[in-house]
Amino acid sequence: MRIVEVRERTFPIASPIRNAVVDFSQMTLSLAAVITDEVRDGRPVVGFGFNSNGRYGQGSLMRERFVPRLTDADPDSLLDDSGLIDPHAAWATMMANEKPGGHGERSVAVGVLDMALWDLRAKLEERPLYDVIAQRHGDGQADRRVFVYAAGGYYHPGKGDQALQDELKSYLDRGYTHVKMKIGGASLAEDCRRIESALAVLGPGQRLMVDANGRFDADEATAYLKALESYDLHWYEEPVDPLDYEGTRAVAGQRTRVPLATGENLFSHWDALNLGRYGGLDPQRDYLQFDCALSYGLVEYLRTLEVLRPLGWEPSRFIPHGGHQMSLNIAAGLGLGGNESYPDLFQPFGGFPDGVQVQDGHVTMPELPGIGFEGKSDLAAVCASLLD
Numbered sequence: 001m002r003i004v005e006v007r008e009r010t011f012p013i014a015s016p017i018r019n020a021v022v023d024f025s026q027m028t029l030s031l032a033a034v035i036t037d038e039v040r041d042g043r044p045v046v047g048f049g050f051n052s053n054g055r056y057g058q059g060s061l062m063r064e065r066f067v068p069r070l071t072d073a074d075p076d077s078l079l080d081d082s083g084l085i086d087p088h089a090a091w092a093t094m095m096a097n098e099k100p101g102g103h104g105e106r107s108v109a110v111g112v113l114d115m116a117l118w119d120l121r122a123k124l125e126e127r128p129l130y131d132v133i134a135q136r137h138g139d140g141q142a143d144r145r146v147f148v149y150a151a152g153g154y155y156h157p158g159k160g161d162q163a164l165q166d167e168l169k170s171y172l173d174r175g176y177t178h179v180k181m182k183i184g185g186a187s188l189a190e191d192c193r194r195i196e197s198a199l200a201v202l203g204p205g206q207r208l209m210v211d212a213n214g215r216f217d218a219d220e221a222t223a224y225l226k227a228l229e230s231y232d233l234h235w236y237e238e239p240v241d242p243l244d245y246e247g248t249r250a251v252a253g254q255r256t257r258v259p260l261a262t263g264e265n266l267f268s269h270w271d272a273l274n275l276g277r278y279g280g281l282d283p284q285r286d287y288l289q290f291d292c293a294l295s296y297g298l299v300e301y302l303r304t305l306e307v308l309r310p311l312g313w314e315p316s317r318f319i320p321h322g323g324h325q326m327s328l329n330i331a332a333g334l335g336l337g338g339n340e341s342y343p344d345l346f347q348p349f350g351g352f353p354d355g356v357q358v359q360d361g362h363v364t365m366p367e368l369p370g371i372g373f374e375g376k377s378d379l380a381a382v383c384a385s386l387l388d
C-alpha cells in the first residue's frame with residue numbers, strides 16, 4: 001500500500017470569546033486527509049487529522065515541507081513488517097532535515113499529519129485507535145471510560161455573572177461534574193467575584209478549574225494564588241508563561257493545596273522534560289496538559305510520557321488540552337487522567353461521536369474504526385468535503 005495524496009485545508013473555528021491573552025475572532029485550524037491506494041468497501045482508506053484551538057492553521061508548512069517528504073518517500077519505507085503504514089516511520093520521514101530545538105509552529109503541522117496517520121493505521125487494522133495504542137504502547141487493555149471536563153467560562157462582551165452561572169450549569173445538566181473558567185482577563189477582585197459565582201452553582205468538591213493562560217509574572221501569579229487558596233479548586237492552570245520554569249517553580253513552591261496544571265503550550269518532549277526538571281511541580285498534586293495535536297502528535301507524546309515517568313509522573317496525571325477525539329483515544333489506550341472538552345466551542349471539530357453522552361463526568365468510547373471521526377456526523381461531513 002502507499003499514500004497517494006495528502007490534502008489539507010484551513011477552516012475557521014472563530015468565536016466571539018477571549019481568554020486573558022488572546023481572542024478567538026480569527027482562529028483557524030488545518031484539517032488534513034492522508035489518502036491511500038488501499039481500497040475497503042469500494043473506497044480508498046483515508047486518515048484524517050486536525051490541530052486543536054490556539055495555534056491557527058498550518059497549511060503552508062505542510063505544503064512546503066512535511067507533505068512532500070511523505071509523498072516523495074519510498075512507499076515501502078513508511079510501512080512496518082505487517083505491510084501497514086507505520087506512524088513512527090512516517091514521523092521520522094517528515095522530520096528529516098529538521099534541526100533540534102525551536103519547537104514553534106512546525107510541531108502543529110506535524111501533529112495534524114501524525115493524527116491522520118494514526119487514524120489511517122487504525123482504520124487499516126479495522127479497530128478503534130485506543131485498542132491499537134493500548135496494544136502497541138500501553139498495557140494491552142484500553143479503558144474505554146474516560147474522565148472529561150467542560151472547558152468554557154470565557155470572557156465575552158456583555159457577559160455577566162448570571163450568564164457565567166447559566167453556562168456552567170448547562171455543562172452540569174449535560175453530565176459533566178467538573179468545569180473550567182478563565183481568569184486573568186479582569187481585575188483580581190472581579191475574577192474572585194466570578195469564581196464565587198461559579199462555585200455557587202457547582203457546590204463543594206473541587207469541581208472548578210481556573211485558567212490564566214500564561215498571563216502573569218511570578219509575583220502576580222503568586223498574588224492570585226494567595227486569593228485562590230480560599231476556594232475549593234480542582235486546579236490553577238498556566239499561572240505564568242509556559243516557558244517560565246523559574247516562575248512556575250516560584251508558584252509551585254508556595255506549598256498551597258491548590259493543584260497547578262500546565263503544558264498545553266509546550267510542544268516537544270524536551271520542553272516537557274525541562275518543565276519536569278525545573279518547574280517545581282509535584283507529580284502527586286499537579287497535572288500536565290500537553291496536547292499532541294499541537295506538539296508533533298502521538299509519536300512525540302509517547303516520548304514525553306517516557307521521559308517524565310522517571311521523574312514520578314504517571315499517565316494518570318496527564319489530562320490533555322484541546323478537546324479532540326485523538327486525545328480521548330490516547331487517554332483510553334494509555335490510562336491518562338482524562339481529557340478536556342469544549343461542549344459549546346470549536347465545533348464541529350471537538351466533542352464526541354454521535355450518541356456518546358457524558359455521564360457522571362465520563363464518556364465511554366464507542367467501537368468505531370480509527371479515531372472515530374466518522375461517528376460524528378457534522379465532523380464526518382467536513383472531513384468528506386476534503387475528498388470532493
Ligand SMILES: O=C([O-])CC(=O)C(=O)O
Nearest residue numbers: 019054151211213321322
Ligand atoms: O483559551 C484557550 O486558549 C484554551 C485553553 O487554554 C484551554 O483549553 O485550556
Ligand SMILES: [Mg+2]
Nearest residue numbers: 211237238264
Ligand atoms: Mg488552558
